[in-house]
Amino acid sequence: MLHGKALPCEGNFQFPAKGFFTVLLALLAGLAPLHADNPPKKIALSDFPAAAVQEVVVPVPSEIFAVLDKLGNPNWKAQLREGKVRTPEDRVRTALLLGNVIAEGFVAVEAEDAERVKELGRQVLTLAEAINVRKSVIARSKSITDKAEQRDWRGVRVEFDGALQDVRGAMDELNDHDLSQLVSLGGWLRGTEVLTNIVGRMALSCFTSPSSSTTSIAASGRCPAASAVTPL
Amino acid sequence: MPSRLRRNTLVTEIRDLLRKIGPIVSDSGDHITPDKVATIHELTKAVNRRIVSGGDGT
Amino acid sequence: MIASASHSCRRGLTGFLALLAAVALAPLLHATVDDALSFAYEAALPYYKQGYSVRKDAWGGDLAVHQKKAVSSQLFKGNDYWFLMASDLKGASLSVHIYDDKGNLVDAESWQRGRFAGVRVSPKATGTYFAIVQVLKSPEDRTPWALVYGYK
Structure with a gap:
């Protein structure tokens, strides 16, 4: 199964040996009509025994932040945490902090703060070193710096995604599976803190009436249309 | 979970946090009220402070 | 006793040969799934050019004709x-739909x-x-396949 396998294509997406197929696909697209089969409108998922349902691919942070891109322009700079983190003594906190800092990287990307992004890239390297996985993120850290200087924000996101996956992969190889999960958890915690703050502020600006606290907000974080407002 | 992690106070706090957040999210379905969002924010903020500073999160 | 030992030995030999075949064939199967993956990325290329970010994570394996498999994603x-x-197997025909x-x-x-x-999907809800x-059809008993996705 390929799930979870790191492939070197993301971001670069270069296929030096496969150009032929690209041309072929383009030609086929032009010459042959695209057919669609007729899938059933409804299926019973219970027909697929557990063994036939493959492992869930966990969303990467940039996939979540892609949703946030559509929220308009929240004040991301206000969400940035100030100061430099100190490397903790214990590995549990270091693992959590590493995930936390990677998530902070995404906030800095949203804020388009190149200096902060570079600083966070360096912090990722320092924290990775403290849990013996520095090697796995050296190249990522450099790419984060390079792409932040070029203000290639999409590229920086890919590198932070990659850093998270590389760190986890390296920790899994060291049989540090639990610590590896803590890295993801640390990222989730920081991401949730920031997102709930932004969504909360958006809700406040959407609804200024005294009854706003009883008004629901759509899970997407957008101000709901009048018809979608359902008091709980 | 290995006992060394189970005994870790930060891990215990995070488990408590997840126990609190779980029902808030699952009871809300597709729509969640601003006060519940604020609650989740405050809970995660406190734990993140602990992660960053190692202090008591206050 | 001798018959039993012989039977046991034959069974052992058969098992050994099966293992050897599995070991020998595993890289071939792996290679062909990797090839399927290359084709899946080829298919994703036009969408990448349209601004879709394509995930590194992928699913893959091999299926018999008309056999279905469900893969889940958030x-x-x-x-x-x-x-x-996509599949690298010429003459194969595949389908993918989202539920x-x-x-x-x-x-x-x-x-x-x-x-x-x-297949394109714009989820009405997160989940x-x-x-x-x-x-759908294939010239072989088993058809290697790979599935990738992109988002924007």
């Missing part, structure tokens, strides 16, 4: 997704072209969705 309301499936957790078809659009298939992959 999709987010607000994002737009393209799932691309929500209640089993309802949620394809926004889909296409099927020989050993390539694609778990299932890509149902299927080999």
Whole structure:
């Protein structure tokens, strides 16, 4: 199964040996009509025994932040945490902090703060070193710096995604599976803190009436249309 | 979970946090009220402070 | 006793040969799934050029004709997704469609072209969705396949 396998294509997406197929696909697209089969409108998922349902691919942070891109322009700079983190003594906190800092990287990307992004890239390297996985993120850290200087924000996101996956992969190889999960958890915690703050502020600006606290907000974080407002 | 992690106070706090957040999210379905969002924010903020500073999160 | 030992030995030998075959064939199967993956990325390329970010994570394996498999993924309301499936096996025909957790078809659009298939989905809600992959026809008993997705 390929799930979870790191492939070197993301971001670069270069296929030096496969150009032929690209041309072929383009030609086929032009010459042959695209057919669609007729899938059933409804299926019973219970027909697929557990063994036939493959492992869930966990969303990467940039996939979540892609949703946030559509929220308009929240004040991301206000969400940035100030100061430099100190490397903790214990590995549990270091693992959590590493995930936390990677998530902070995404906030800095949203804020388009190149200096902060570079600083966070360096912090990722320092924290990775403290849990013996520095090697796995050296190249990522450099790419984060390079792409932040070029203000290639999409590229920086890919590198932070990659850093998270590389760190986890390296920790899994060291049989540090639990610590590896803590890295993801640390990222989730920081991401949730920031997102709930932004969504909360958006809700406040959407609804200024005294009854706003009883008004629901759509899970997407957008101000709901009048018809979608359902008091709980 | 290995006992060394189970005994870790930060891990215990995070488990408590997840126990609190779980029902808030699952009871809300597709729509969640601003006060519940604020609650989740405050809970995660406190734990993140602990992660960053190692202090008591206050 | 001798017969039993001989039987046991034969069984052992058969097992050994099966193991040897499995070891010998494993890299071949792996290589061909990797090839399928290359084709899946090829199919994703036009969407990448349209601004879709394509995930490194992929699914893959091999299926018999008409055999279906469900792969699950967490999709987010607000994002737009393209799932691309491919095989490296010439003459194979594949399909992929997306269903929500209640089993309802949620394809926004889909296409099927020989050993390539694609489906777009714009989730109405954040949650778990299932890509149902299927080999419609194939010149071989088992058809290697790979599935990738992109989002924007």
